[in-house]
Amino acid sequence: LAKTTQPISMDSYEGQEVNITCSHNNIATNDYITWYQQFPSQGPRFIIQGYKTKVTNEVASLFIPADRKSSTLSLPRVSLSDTAVYYCLVGEGYTGRRALTFGSGTRLQVQP
Amino acid sequence: SAVISQKPSRDICQRGTSLTIQCQVDSQVTMMFWYRQQPGQSLTLIATANQGSEATYESGFVIDKFPISRPNLTFSTLTVSNMSPEDSSIYLCSVRGNQETQYFGPGTRLLVL
Numbered sequence: 029l030a031k032t033t034q035p036i037s038m039d040s041y042e043g044q045e046v047n048i049t050c051s052h053n054n055i056a057t058n059d060y061i062t063w064y065q066q067f068p069s070q071g072p073r074f075i076i077q078g079y080k081t082k083v084t085n086e087v088a089s090l091f092i093p094a095d096r097k098s099s100t101l102s103l104p105r106v107s108l109s110d111t112a113v114y115y116c117l118v119g120e121g122y123t124g125r126r127a128l129t130f131g132s133g134t135r136l137q138v139q140p
Numbered sequence: 141s142a143v144i145s146q147k148p149s150r151d152i153c154q155r156g157t158s159l160t161i162q163c164q165v166d167s168q169v170t171m172m173f174w175y176r177q178q179p180g181q182s183l184t185l186i187a188t189a190n191q192g193s194e195a196t197y198e199s200g201f202v203i204d205k206f207p208i209s210r211p212n213l214t215f216s217t218l219t220v221s222n223m224s225p226e227d228s229s230i231y232l233c234s235v236r237g238n239q240e241t242q243y244f245g246p247g248t249r250l251l252v253l
Binding site for chain 1: 144171173175182183184185188232234236241242243244245246247249
């Protein structure tokens with residue numbers, strides 16, 4: 029499974045855009061990139077998944093360059109409630125049969 | 141999406157005892173997973189539990205310590221046996237639908253004294 033590297037922590041202020049970049053140099057051809065969010069005392073929650081270029085949903089955008097060796101999760105206009113740990117995962121996509129493998133995650137702290 | 145519940149939500153146990161954690165899903169799913177999350181750490185996969193077959197354990201986890209049952213497509217249990225303080229963690233159940241990514245339960249917070 030491809031290893032991921034992401035910053036341990038990030039700080040931001042309310043209303044700002046936050047970009048969290050994840051490196052995955054050994055990503056395989058069939059691998060998808062998935063991001064999860066985890067609040068304290070809760071299980072991780074799916075945010076977004078993509079294979080290449082750009083994916084956008086109501087929560088975030090995911091930017092993936094052509095070489096797919098990195099990806100950037102973009103959270104527009106963060107609020108205090110976006111304070112959480114964000115995990116970047118690389119592996120089988122929607123129809124995969126293996127469990128997801130979690131890296132260390134990025135702890136985002138949003139200040140007022 | 142799938143709605144997952146876990147029981148108990150938290151417990152405090154004495155060393156040497158065992159605790160069984162239940163995971164209930166609101167729909168039938170083929171693949172269920174159990175993870176452990178130690179304080180301040182990321183999630184570590186314990187085992188994969190598929191209905192009709194024995195659970196598959198990851199390196200470092202054994203059936204004698206973490207026996208798993210999967211009696212049907214909506215339910216699973218994980219037992220933490222002969223507990224020690226090092227077993228103090230959050231234990232999370234996760235499921236995967238046929239066409240969807242993984243969903244996680246709220247977790248069971250375990251403290252072993």
